[in-house]
Amino acid sequence: MNTPPSRESGLTGKAKHEVLERVLKALESKFYKPELLGHDWKTAVASHRAAIESAATPDAFEQAMTELLQVLKTSHLGFFHGTARRASSRAALSATYLSDETPYGSRWIFQDVHDGGAAALAGIEPGNILLRVDGKEIVPHEHPVFPMGLTSTLDIVANDGNERTVSVNVSRPKGKKLQFVEPTLVQSKNLGERLGYLKVAMFPGMIGVEVSNAMSDAVAELGNIGGLIVDLRGNTGGGAGALRLMSLMTPDRVPVGYAPNKRWAKRDLATVKARFPRLGKIPSSKGALWLLGLRFLPSLITKSPIVLESEGLGPKPYDGRIVLLVDRHTASAAEMVTIFAKENKLATIVGEKTAGRLLSATSMKVGHGFRLAFPTGAYYTWNGTALEGSPIEPDVATDFSWQERRNGVDGQLQKALELIAG
Known part of the structure; x- marks a missing residue:
């Protein structure tokens, strides 16, 4: 052989x-x-x-x-070996960063650090300045990468101004394989004055049953709140679980969007979109996924686009008083949520322009251990907006200030609090 x-x-x-x-x-x-x-x-x-x-x-x-x-x-395009055991910091650390001039020269500065992820477990915080990885100076535009299964050392300037070395292991065993340390997907807390806060780090899974249930449970635990801040900063996307968040933002069934593939690229989609099948319910358990697959099997065979539609979960006490926090790292499925809220006037968008990376994608083997990841469909909102290469502008622009974050001030969250209180 x-x-x-x-x-x-x-x-x-x-x-x-x-x-x-x-x-x-x-x-x-x-x-x-x-x-x-x-x-x-x-x-x-x-x-x-x-x-x-x-x-x-x-x-x-x-x-x-x-x-x-x-x-x-184009985004969602990559070539790599199947045995590659390294990853960018976004995936490996559950963290994002930006470049800027610092007292240490041009450096990467951590912006979003998701609780439970590898960076957070190592004690890294937003505003920390990255100096070296495994002793090597890292200067923009070189991005750090991290080997899975090994411990990396990061030299950082902590927010107290002291230089520190922290150890980071970006993976943990799962059976015979390694997987990234997954951040805490969903967090919520009461902020007082009947105000709730919901943070979603990402939407893992093609359908996202677990993250959907976690978001519903988190909102239910907030109780009878009269306003809600939804934090999607640093959320780099995922799958259809984002539909649950959209459904928690509107009581009604509202068409969201669809991702036509190459076959439909030259069709007049406005005239045919009403005939596309609709996915308007995330199953409550993984055991029900086979029914979903059976229902949409004809569409999968014919490669017909499937329209996402909000689930019609009914009224919520915070309806009409939602602020959505986004930043330059909010991407993919998180941008689907953002543009849905913006186009349907469901929330006030606060923060920075989003990433403008929203395509449906797949990966396939191309021989000799290599894989190709590439986009197979452009995403369109129901109103016809295409987001690839077109960042979403916030309603209230509020830049991330790493200097403020080093002093413990989250200016974007403060702006959200001001707006929702007013």
Whole structure:
């Protein structure tokens, strides 16, 4: 039985050629925006081919492939080896950062740090300044990466001004595999004066039964509140569990949006969208997912878009008094929530412009242990708004001030409190 060359032993020229051709074939057949694969793309493939097929090492091959894919300038697009045991800080640390000039030069500064994630467990806080990872100076625009299964050391400048070294392990065993340390997905608390606070770190899972139940439980525990602050800062998205949050923001059944694939790219969607099937209920248990799959099997076979529709959960005491906190790292499914609230006038949006990264995507094997992640559909709101590359503007712009956060002040949350109290 033949086995593909290991990552350590390198790749033959034939293997690199095969992988490249499979990537090109996958994009040609399923990439969400066919017009991007026109003359400019073919020219780019021709100019990058030699570097890709002559790459000396698997890492160099991966980098060369990545540089080609960057020509398409779209989110949710990546090329990596299936055995890769490293990740960016967003996924690995459950944290985000921004770059700015500091007393230590141009540096990354932590912005969102989700409770329960690897960064928070290591004692990292918003406003901390990153200096080094495993002894290596990290200066923008180089992003830090973290190996799974190993402990990394981070040198930071803490908010008290002292330099510290913290140890971070970004993964933990799950059976025979490793998984990222998952942050606390949902948190809620009463802020007094019948005001509630709900923070959602991300929406894991394709359907998101667990996070949906957690959000419903959290809101129920807040009791008879007359106002609600929903915090989606640093929420980089996920799956359909975001529908539950939208449903908690409106009592009615309201069409949300859909993600047409390549097959529908040139259709007049406004004239056919009313015929698309609708997903308007998140099951209460994973055991009911098979019924959902059975219901939508014809749509999966025909590749028809599925419209998300809020669940019609009925009135809530805080209806009409919702503030939604977002920032530059609010992305994907969290942006679906944001634009739904904005277009339907369900909440006042406070914070920074969102990321503008919202596509449906998949990943597939392309041979010799490599995988290609790529977008298969553009997301459209029911009103026809496409968000990819178009950040959502907040109603009340409030920038993140890392200097204030180092002094314990969350200016964005303070603005939300002012608005909802008024």
